[in-house]
Amino acid sequence: MKKLITLGLILILVGCGATKDFNGIAGKKALKGEWQVDQLEFFGAEGTYKAFMFDFADSYCFKNSTWMFIPNNYTGKFTIASNSSNCESTTARIRWSFFDSDTQRYIQFKYTDDKNKSLDPMNAGYRMKVKSLSETNMKIELEVEYQGKPFTVEMSMSKISDNVVL
Template structure:
């Protein structure tokens, strides 16, 4: 009888042990290979007016229609803002990017600004967003932001436009 109880307990322990959820697809760098466009930007938070200055660079509206290029083998890339109003200036920035598995189980997309004379290892700060959804052709990224002391999230939807990775 003791053996039966021990085997039942062992079975319960092994069947209830913590495992990582397989419902969320873990991204690989190869999934982002190519050229992507920010097709949609929305704000999530309490009702009110939102203004987001993203990545210490420009108003969020300047990123809609902007192009991002991701090269997976070395984590390099670039993005360009879209000049769609008098608020936006044309701007292209070289980046170094990667994925980070956060403590809450979500995957984060992170990047640093780099350049000809600035290497990623010498850059102490960067930017992160939580990947809400990702596939070979689409990524939804949630970026925490704040306006007038009120926190909210900016949701960026990226759609793949090409397999080209020209810098």
């Protein structure tokens, strides 16, 4: 019985440690807080890009948006400010998680209601590649298409607060 309890405690400790650094990218403790999108960059073939991101708004609406990640219950939100006549001020609640492949960490999320239930009947969501994540800065990439041509949107964010209140 003593060995079984010891084994259980070891498994709990190993399981809790799984959310730490992944290939040099920090984990949920660093993600905790409120982040602001400082810059959007587009990578792909030459040209002008227009991206409707996360089935929510045009990419230019996400400039200066704020994102909140609450790691103890994996909830959060993002808020878009009205920064032009084409961007409506709005907030979307999310449930997020990390997804780690063999070589890459991703943040994935889905939209939720105020009771954290998925809004999509198919439980669909979105996945962003984490390029870098520290206590103060984060870069994430989103693969999108415009007129059938793929390109990448990179969002550079900086932490503006450690507060996590929905």
